[in-house]
Structure formats: C-alpha cells, structure tokens
Amino acid sequence: MGGVSKKPISNIEKRLKRQQEEQQQKGKKKISKTGSEVISKNIQISDEMIKKIQEEIKREKLITPYELATKTNITLSVAKRILKDLNAQGVIKEVFRNRRTAVYINPQA
Template identity: 75%
Template sequence: MGGVSKKPISNVEKRMKKEMEAQQKKASGKKTSKTGSEVISKNIVISNEMIKRVQDEIKKEKIITPYELATKSNITISVAKRILKELNSQGLIKESFKNRRTAVYMAA
C-alpha cells in the first residue's frame, strides 16, 4: 500500500563515500586486503644474497621450519617454503619430516 520509501540521507552518504574510496583505490593501483593492509606482489624473486642469509640461519639451528625461517629472515612463509625446497633439491639441507601442513628440515 505504501510504496517504496526514500532511503535515509545517512545511507546515501555512506554509499557515496564507498564509491569515492573505490575510485581512489583504482587510481592508486595498490591492492589492499580485507584487513586493510597493503598486498605485496607474489612474484618475489629469490636472490643469491637471500639464499646466503638463509644458509647462515640454517647453520645456527639444528632443525628449521618455514615459520622459523620466515620470522628470522623477515620474509613471507611461502617464500621461506620455496627457499627450503630449493635448498633441499640442491642437497644443502635434508627434509626430516613432512606432512600436509608443514615440513621440518635439518642441516645436511
């Protein structure tokens, strides 16, 4: 009977604010996650310098996990996993335990 009611001004303002923020994000070109932190590109190149730093860290420890390496070297866990897999394939370290979630490596 009543028909469609007008939306409150506060809702219209919120919608306009969201649209402006979306336009600014597109203009800046930087991606952000749901938490608001900036997303870093996943195409990280592993340099020889980084591998040497990791080897120094491995020499100090008896066992190493991707999490420990990531926290000590200030890199992401996915990069730490790739580095450890590479070192394992080269024979510099050996994999002592692995399940679907994580792997544990030992110095060779």
C-alpha cells in the same frame, strides 16, 4: 501499509564515498580488508636474502618454514618456497612432511 523502506542518506553517502576511493586506488597498491598491503605473488628473492637464510640455517639443527619466516621477516609462503628450493639443491634435507608443514635438517650439522 508496510513495504520496503528507503535506505538512509548516510548509507548512500558511505557507499558513494567507498566507490570514489576504489576508483582513486586503481592505480595504487592494493590494500586488504585488514589494512595491510597486498604483495604480489611474483616475489623475487635476492642473493643477499639467500645468503642470509643459509647463514641462519647453518646455526639451526631443525628448520621449519615458520621459524625461517619469523627470523628473516618474510612471509610463510616465501619461506616454504625457499626451503623447497634449498632441499632440491641439496643444501638441506627434508626429514618430515605432512599436509601442513615440513621439517628440514642441516646435513652439515
């Protein structure tokens, strides 16, 4: 009677096709499930980017990582790292922090 049914041929073909694509992409850039490219965690921030960010900071009274990320078109984690570094250098000052976000101010403004 019953028993385990065999998988349809279409499912087997799809699996084989997926395996072949994975083998071809080993040397290429990784792509996430959403289709966007996965960027390496070791991001080098250029001096141009720092200057652009400092100009952006001079215009604002309050700075959050989200605002910086949207204005400069960088990821949120990179924006957090940049703001933390600028705070350590004394360019900006942290006024509020909780487990999710931090708020910084420009002491010159």
